[in-house]
Amino acid sequence: MITVVGAGPAGLAAALSAANAGESVELIESGARLGGQYWRNLPNSIVVDQQALNHDFQSGKVLREKVQAHPNITVLLNTQVWRASHEEGISILHTISGGTTREIRTNKLILATGAYDRTLPFPGWDIPGVMTPGGVQALLKGNNVKAGKKIVIAGTGPFLLPVATGLAKYGVDVVGLFEANRLRRWIWQLPALLNNISAIKEGASYLHTLRKFKVRVQRGYAVVEAHSGSDGNLSAVTVARVKSDFSVIEGSQRKVVCDVAAIGWGFTADLSLAGNLGLMQQVSLLDGGTYVVVDEHQGTSQAGIFAAGEITGIGGSKLSLAEGEIAGSAAAGSETNTSKKRKLAKFASALLRTYPVGPNWQSWLKPETTICRCEEVTLEIIEKSVLDLGATDSRTVKLFTRCGMGMCQGRICGRSVNDVVARISGKPASDADRVSSAARPIASPILLGELAQIPIVD
Ligand SMILES: Cc1cc2nc3c(=O)[nH]c(=O)nc-3n(C[C@H](O)[C@H](O)[C@H](O)COP(=O)(O)OP(=O)(O)OC[C@H]3O[C@@H](n4cnc5c(N)ncnc54)[C@H](O)[C@@H]3O)c2cc1C
Numbered sequence: 001m002i003t004v005v006g007a008g009p010a011g012l013a014a015a016l017s018a019a020n021a022g023e024s025v026e027l028i029e030s031g032a033r034l035g036g037q038y039w040r041n042l043p044n045s046i047v048v049d050q051q052a053l054n055h056d057f058q059s060g061k062v063l064r065e066k067v068q069a070h071p072n073i074t075v076l077l078n079t080q081v082w083r084a085s086h087e088e089g090i091s092i093l094h095t096i097s098g099g100t101t102r103e104i105r106t107n108k109l110i111l112a113t114g115a116y117d118r119t120l121p122f123p124g125w126d127i128p129g130v131m132t133p134g135g136v137q138a139l140l141k142g143n144n145v146k147a148g149k150k151i152v153i154a155g156t157g158p159f160l161l162p163v164a165t166g167l168a169k170y171g172v173d174v175v176g177l178f179e180a181n182r183l184r185r186w187i188w189q190l191p192a193l194l195n196n197i198s199a200i201k202e203g204a205s206y207l208h209t210l211r212k213f214k215v216r217v218q219r220g221y222a223v224v225e226a227h228s229g230s231d232g233n234l235s236a237v238t239v240a241r242v243k244s245d246f247s248v249i250e251g252s253q254r255k256v257v258c259d260v261a262a263i264g265w266g267f268t269a270d271l272s273l274a275g276n277l278g279l280m281q282q283v284s285l286l287d288g289g290t291y292v293v294v295d296e297h298q299g300t301s302q303a304g305i306f307a308a309g310e311i312t313g314i315g316g317s318k319l320s321l322a323e324g325e326i327a328g329s330a331a332a333g334s335e336t337n338t339s340k341k342r343k344l345a346k347f348a349s350a351l352l353r354t355y356p357v358g359p360n361w362q363s364w365l366k367p368e369t370t371i372c373r374c375e376e377v378t379l380e381i382i383e384k385s386v387l388d389l390g391a392t393d394s395r396t397v398k399l400f401t402r403c404g405m406g407m408c409q410g411r412i413c414g415r416s417v418n419d420v421v422a423r424i425s426g427k428p429a430s431d432a433d434r435v436s437s438a439a440r441p442i443a444s445p446i447l448l449g450e451l452a453q454i455p456i457v458d
Pocket of ligand 1: 008038079113114134317318
């Protein structure tokens with residue numbers, strides 16, 4: 001039996017290739033439907049043209065149906081793995097579903113837990129109405145809900161384009177689309193781009209649709225402050241022209257009126273379970289993100305555990321699919337073909353080089369800007385813990401200030417705290433510091449009543 005956690009592109013492909021190789025597969029997914037972030041879809045009761053929200057909807061539908069119909073695959077939806085451990089070659093997964101806890105033991109595990117939006121703190125980012133592109137898109141794709149009426153989309157990365165396109169198609173007024181990086185960065189990556197004509201076509205089709213709705217991508221601009229109205233909700237954002245290091249070009253600031261601002265800076269891998277299982281992780285030189293280390297066949301540092309998709313490096317749905325397929329075959333002991341993955345990985349690297357996050361985003365911060373939203377820790381408090389109390393790494397800052405100790409356990413602020421502490425202390429964050437900020441003993445919140453159901457073993 002092979003257990004797969006996560007039913008996004010990577011997990012679906014892994015489950016199918018393992019099942020096709022004759023293995024029994026248990027596919028665990030915390031969401032209500034198969035598809036993950038990319039193929040997020042609506043329940044059958046809501047009838048809308050989902051193809052309009054995802055140009056690739058049909059291939060996702062086909063894959064989901066194959067997985068659901070496969071006699072070797074058991075799908076467990078609405079099932080969250082909240083804790084995992086690995087002892088003597090056996091992975092132990094603690095799941096919760098509908099208030100009931102269960103323990104699953106497996107000697108072949110494929111982790112495909114994906115990623116979530118990377119956010120950067122800035123003045124006003126905690127005002128209701130400031131969201132992430134992924135959040136806005138999840139509402140639209142997964143719930144048929146428009147997050148606002150006048151939406152600003154900003155940050156960096158190609159993901160901003162499908163989000164803006166989906167919103168515009170659904171009648172939302174996209175009042176601004178601000179990409180912090182400039183188009184000329186692509187010139188250095190032209191060979192990778194020309195090797196991936198389908199990606200060029202996809203990008204061009206978004207731009208074509210956006211032009212029809214009179215939405216223009218304004219490159220070299222970032223949202224640097226958000227403002228609330230008398231009701232406390234978002235009323236406008238300040239947009240500024242930024243240099244390649246993200247410092248603001250003085251005099252370029254202007255206000256844009258909106259009720260929602262969807263701001264994202266790429267993605268952060270969800271390493272909660274990978275950390276529980278003790279998988280070796282490393283900090284990527286390409287984007288500074290932390291990822292699970294895998295070999296050519298998606299094998300991790302722990303025997304019997306494979307990893308695929310965004311947790312091994314941000315690379316998009318096609319790379320996730322290719323890695324999932326390899327992981328499934330490798331776990332089943334079958335031949336793997338890694339040539340497609342290698343080609344897609346080159347393109348993924350080019351994307352990361354084209355859309356970097358400049359270090360001077362920190363110049364947008366004010367002393368009173370909240371960095372950790374759960375525990376309401378401001379920049380000023382972090383500065384004091386470094387300059388007055390002598391903290392030199394994020395872990396010590398966490399102990400002094402509680403940043404990263406709240407409900408999200410550092411998922412949102414962890415990486416920003418690493419960067420802020422590094423700047424204030426003048427000492428780059430060590431890889432160990434970055435990896436430890438993604439480590440959390442409990443992978444997702446669990447109720448005390450549910451925790452109490454679990455038998456205590458000495
Ligand atoms: C919000 C969001 C929206 C995106 N939309 C697009 C898009 O429109 N177009 C595009 O090209 N790319 C999009 N991306 C990028 C996209 O994530 C990837 O390209 C692709 O989906 C990655 O596939 P994956 O299988 O690695 O992860 P995912 O698709 O993220 O799938 C991971 C799955 O694992 C499940 N999971 C995680 N932890 C647990 C757990 N502990 N227990 C049980 N289940 C768990 C999650 O619920 C999820 O379904 C989006 C990313 C995000 C974060």
